[in-house]
Amino acid sequence: MTKKMQFEKNIELSDKLATYLVSKKPFKNKKDKYTFVAFSAKDEILNRKNEELISQLIKEGKKVVKALQTSSKNTPWKFVFVN
Numbered sequence: 001m002t003k004k005m006q007f008e009k010n011i012e013l014s015d016k017l018a019t020y021l022v023s024k025k026p027f028k029n030k031k032d033k034y035t036f037v038a039f040s041a042k043d044e045i046l047n048r049k050n051e052e053l054i055s056q057l058i059k060e061g062k063k064v065v066k067a068l069q070t071s072s073k074n075t076p077w078k079f080v081f082v083n
Contacts, residue, residue, distance in 0.1 A: 006049045013038040017067050020077055035062045041069040058083055
């Protein structure tokens with residue numbers, strides 16, 4: 001997967017994640033700043049690339065949260081605090 005393709009897929013996935021975060025506000029009580037990395041429910045290649053991205057972000061000193069897309073309408077995202 002090219003960087004451009006990864007970027008385009010992440011933009012689309014991030015839009016869905018942002019819509020969820022704004023509407024549900026699951027982190028409204030968190031004061032720290034986090035970098036969210038979205039993981040697709042279906043695209044394993046993108047997910048492997050995003051694992052590499054997480055490693056880079058941690059090296060940069062960022063606090064990272066994995067946002068795991070699910071196939072559930074009731075809970076479309078699961079969150080894992082990486083560091």
